[in-house]
Amino acid sequence: MSHKSAVNGNRGQSRGAKWFSSWNNYLFVVPALIFMIVFIGFPLLYNLMLSFQNVNVYNLSGKHDFIGLSNYVKSLKDPVFYTALQNSAVFTVLSIFFQFTLGFALALFFNQKFPGRNLFRSLMLLAWMLPVVISGTIFQWMMSGDFGVINYFLQTLGIIDQPINWLSEGSTALLSTVVANIWIGIPFNMIILLSGLQGLPEHLYEAAKLDGANRLVQFRHITLPLMRPTILVLMILGIINTFKVFDLIFIMTAGGPVNSSTVLPIYAYQLSFTTLEFSQGASVSMIMFLILIVISIGYLRMSSKEEVH
Amino acid sequence: MTNSRWRMGGSTFIGILIMVVFLFPVYWMVKTSITPVTELYHNPPHIFPVGATFESYINNFVRNQDMIGYIGNSFIIALGTMVLSLLLAIPAAYALARLPIKGKGLMMISVLSIQMLPGIMMAMPLYIMFSKVQLIDNFAGLIFADLIHSLPFAIITLRPFFLALPGGLEEAAMIDGCNKFSSFTKIILPLVMPGLMTVAVFCFLFGWGDFIFALTLTTSNSVRPLTLGLYRFIGQYGTEWNNLMAVATIAALPIIVIFISMQKYVVGGITAGSMKD
Numbered sequence: 384m385s386h387k388s389a390v391n392g393n394r395g396q397s398r399g400a401k402w403f404s405s406w407n408n409y410l411f412v413v414p415a416l417i418f419m420i421v422f423i424g425f426p427l428l429y430n431l432m433l434s435f436q437n438v439n440v441y442n443l444s445g446k447h448d449f450i451g452l453s454n455y456v457k458s459l460k461d462p463v464f465y466t467a468l469q470n471s472a473v474f475t476v477l478s479i480f481f482q483f484t485l486g487f488a489l490a491l492f493f494n495q496k497f498p499g500r501n502l503f504r505s506l507m508l509l510a511w512m513l514p515v516v517i518s519g520t521i522f523q524w525m526m527s528g529d530f531g532v533i534n535y536f537l538q539t540l541g542i543i544d545q546p547i548n549w550l551s552e553g554s555t556a557l558l559s560t561v562v563a564n565i566w567i568g569i570p571f572n573m574i575i576l577l578s579g580l581q582g583l584p585e586h587l588y589e590a591a592k593l594d595g596a597n598r599l600v601q602f603r604h605i606t607l608p609l610m611r612p613t614i615l616v617l618m619i620l621g622i623i624n625t626f627k628v629f630d631l632i633f634i635m636t637a638g639g640p641v642n643s644s645t646v647l648p649i650y651a652y653q654l655s656f657t658t659l660e661f662s663q664g665a666s667v668s669m670i671m672f673l674i675l676i677v678i679s680i681g682y683l684r685m686s687s688k689e690e691v692h
Numbered sequence: 693m694t695n696s697r698w699r700m701g702g703s704t705f706i707g708i709l710i711m712v713v714f715l716f717p718v719y720w721m722v723k724t725s726i727t728p729v730t731e732l733y734h735n736p737p738h739i740f741p742v743g744a745t746f747e748s749y750i751n752n753f754v755r756n757q758d759m760i761g762y763i764g765n766s767f768i769i770a771l772g773t774m775v776l777s778l779l780l781a782i783p784a785a786y787a788l789a790r791l792p793i794k795g796k797g798l799m800m801i802s803v804l805s806i807q808m809l810p811g812i813m814m815a816m817p818l819y820i821m822f823s824k825v826q827l828i829d830n831f832a833g834l835i836f837a838d839l840i841h842s843l844p845f846a847i848i849t850l851r852p853f854f855l856a857l858p859g860g861l862e863e864a865a866m867i868d869g870c871n872k873f874s875s876f877t878k879i880i881l882p883l884v885m886p887g888l889m890t891v892a893v894f895c896f897l898f899g900w901g902d903f904i905f906a907l908t909l910t911t912s913n914s915v916r917p918l919t920l921g922l923y924r925f926i927g928q929y930g931t932e933w934n935n936l937m938a939v940a941t942i943a944a945l946p947i948i949v950i951f952i953s954m955q956k957y958v959v960g961g962i963t964a965g966s967m968k969d
Binding site for chain 1: 724733792799804815836897931
């Protein structure tokens with residue numbers, strides 16, 4: 384927000400300045416603002432209110448009692464909540480780690496000049512642009528136990544002896560969704576890191592070469608420090624977006640078997656739309672929201688710090 | 693320079709290998725969709741098509757017309773999301789970039805924060821609210837819900853395009869007899885066309901790819917999009933993967949077409965929308 388309003392630079396008593404600072408400027412933002420208040424602000428407040436009441440499908444149209452923090456206490460006592468929290472953490476950390484490292488490796492690779500580079504780079508984005516429902520369905524088929532092509536590859540390579548039911552075994556279900564999510568996230572990480580790499584000043588590398596620094600030294604002492612702002616923002620955005628992944632897991636495993644791949648958004652969905660305990664679901668959403676707020680405050684702090692530099 | 697030519701050739705070769713591995717799932721989708729049923733459960737699977745057939749496309753799009761309805765609904769929802777997002781976001785992004793108004797900082801922070809809201813957190817209160825005002829099973833309801841994510845994205849992505857224009861454009865237009873609104877529509881908007889294209893593409897994609905709101909805010913097939921059609925199909929047909937993959941391929945087709953024709957706007961949009969303030 385460091386930019387000054389472009390037209391405000393023209394100070395003085397000209398007709399322009401007066402013209403620009405009139406009330407009808409607000410007409411430009413009012414439609415979007417009204418939309419956001421009605422369809423975002425209001426549902427959020429409603430969700431907050433529900434989380435302190437005892438609303439479910441049976442008493443939805445009747446009177447509701449204010450029951451304080453009971454829903455939160457109940458959620459925090461539910462063992463499934465902790466399973467979901469742990470799965471969310473595993474899903475997020477593993478996804479981000481591999482999306483980032485593989486994305487960075489590819490960004491470094493595509494930062495070289497060679498024929499076909501632009502074509503390859505944009506082809507990769509296709510994976511990211513596909514609706515998640517489609518990617519999830521493809522991975523469900525590839526990972527199926529009997530005729531899945533992944534079992535075939537792994538058996539051919541001698542990595543496994545027997546076909547594995549990746550999605551219907553408790554020990555592999557969550558990891559399988561992580562693999563699919565890594566595939567979806569790599570192109571995004573690559574593109575962001577690549578645009579960061581392309582903004583780095585060339586002359587630093589030339590100077591380093593003259594000083595006899597090899598590629599590894601250049602990477603450690605020029606690339607990584609200069610890429611710090613990009614990496615930080617990418618990490619935080621990645622954490623926020625991965626933490627709220629719902630579609631992919633819902634399509635591939637629906638949280639099963641026996642909650643082994645249930646993450647917090649799936650848990651909130653089950654409460655709100657399967658058991659129809661609206662208030663209970665609202666409390667889980669609110670806890671999720673609080674976790675995201677903590678992460679986002681970190682994001683805003685970092686990005687405002689980076690802007691100062 | 694033969695040395696560097698060899699190295700470039702080597703990089704291209706590695707690039708092709710990466711593509712083959714990375715795009716395998718997309719290939720597998722298309723390949724499965726043209727595999728005859730008898731081939732489907734062949735063990736070990738054939739990596740290349742054997743006895744290719746368009747049977748599963750004919751089954752799902754000619755003999756059975758259910759999917760056509762889903763496709764139409766997807767277009768209505770995606771186009772609606774695109775148009776409404778642009779209508780609301782363009783003036784807002786312009787004002788936030790170039791007009792002196794109070795509360796800009798607060799508005800930008802709100803818009804940024806909305807992006808982090810989990811879909812499921814919005815879906816439940818919307819479900820209750822919408823059931824009270826007959827917006828369940830309604831295109832408008834789905835489009836409004838999709839706008840929760842596309843509108844903030846559109847504002848954040850468009851704002852830098854307006855900021856990048858030189859100052860004083862509006863004053864010049866005013867001298868030529870424009871007022872505030874006509875200078876905006878006649879002078880400013882044509883200059884940010886690339887930005888508008890990018891945002892239009894992405895808002896369409898948001899609408900086309902939505903699943904969570906389609907899942908929670910519909911109760912009948914009359915408004916359900918193709919993403920939900922595909923999901924329900926998995927439940928109905930279980931392991932008829934050739935049929936499923938044919939539907940998936942058709943659902944992916946508009947994305948592939950948009951991707952090929954709008955490539956430069958897509959790449960610009962990803963970096964602009966995610967990194968700029």
